[in-house]
Amino acid sequence: MKLGFIGAGNMGGAILRGYLASGRIQHKDVFVCGRDLDKLEKLCTELGVNPCQNISELMDACNVIMLGVKPNMFPEIMPQVAEKYSSDKILVSMAAGVTIESISGFVGKEAKIVRVMPNTPAMVNEAMTSVSRNKNVDDEQFVSVFDIFQSIGKAEEVEEQLIHCVIGVSGSSPAYTYMYIDALAEAAVKNGMNKEQATIFAAQSVLGAAKMVLETGVDPVQLRINVCSPGGTTIEAVKTLQEKGFSELVEAGFQAAVDKSRLMSK
């Protein structure tokens, strides 16, 4: 595989770093182009991958091309991608609100397109990614792309229509989790801990709780109950959070991201 990134910012860059770290691709087989040429040179020197001067050069060099630009850049980049697209290439878009159909509109309906919704924990090999394809991508080609996302965390194939839900539950959700960690740490600071130590206590507790869910398979509701000793401290916290509408608040945040994703796709 010759893998290209058109745009390697927060998300594309996290995938790039995570995949290189997995050791499943050689640095010489990775190509990147970006808008800011100084930043591009710096990134490519740091990671030992190939900088491309423009999209045309990258398209010539690669057979799997990650579209890592913001959704509003698609009208600018896609004509350049389309000019060099050939049937041996697969386009992989990570953009929120940009449908497979709209990408086909630029490149042609025979184009091989995979749409993914990853998240930035890709950088530490803990991404959650949904992967969807159009009918032009055969199983072998799909597996080669799926493998990229499996190597940087967990990946699941889903129907494209589920992507709005994926954005709410995993694409955007690291942001809400950081809010939770920060709020917890700030509360600890108010009770005498320094911020650095408080952040470690809060973040490690989130990491441990998430691992318990994934590794034991026990329902999070039961795991919550297991922490609540009768007449103890946790039940007081749980009752207070319930009374103050914790679940409703999380759902409202999720729904706002989902609604925006739907709106962007129109």
Ligand SMILES: NC(=O)C1=CN([C@@H]2O[C@H](COP(=O)(O)OP(=O)(O)OC[C@H]3O[C@@H](n4cnc5c(N)ncnc54)[C@H](O)[C@@H]3O)[C@@H](O)[C@H]2O)C=CC1
């Ligand atoms: N940041 C996140 O947590 C997630 C982002 N995404 C999607 O990933 C995409 C990128 O988002 P971010 O990485 O956050 O944005 P970003 O702004 O950090 O990165 C965008 C990159 O595109 C490059 N770029 C802009 N115009 C270009 C051009 N004409 N040619 C080549 N490169 C160009 C920029 O230099 C920059 O490196 C978006 O479509 C977003 O919807 C998806 C899931 C999560």
Ligand SMILES: O=C(O)[C@@H]1CCC=N1
């Ligand atoms: O905020 C955004 O639009 C992107 C998509 C999911 C996470 N970040």
